[in-house]
Amino acid sequence: MVKRKGASSSEEGWNYEAKVAEIEGIITRIEAGELELEAVFEQFASAVEYLRQCESFLQQRQQQVDLLIETLSEE
Structure with missing residues (x-):
């Protein structure tokens, strides 16, 4: 697994849903006891x-x- 420290949401290829899926996968592996300490x-x-x-x-x-809401309210 490649760690991307300092990666921001503006980086090309970054995807919120993909990160959430990765987090869920990590939680699943930890809870299942599949990993060494x-x-x-x-x-x-x-x-x-x-x-x-x-x-x-x-x-x-x-x-x-x-x-956007503020802009709409001003109109």
């Missing part, structure tokens, strides 16, 4: 980074929605 920590760290990326993406989209 070191791999659990690595996967957990990856999941946390993906969650940060998703949160940033959602915050950006919320700001866009707020701006």
Whole structure:
């Protein structure tokens, strides 16, 4: 698995739904006990980074929605 530290939602090829699916896959593998302890920590760290990326993406989209609503209210 390739870690992409600092990846932002604006990077080409980044996809919210794909990241959520990756997070769900990591959770499934951890809960199933399929991983060695070191791999659990690595996967957990990856999941946390993906969650940060998703949160940033959602915050950006919320700001866009707020701006659009504000624009509509002014008309």
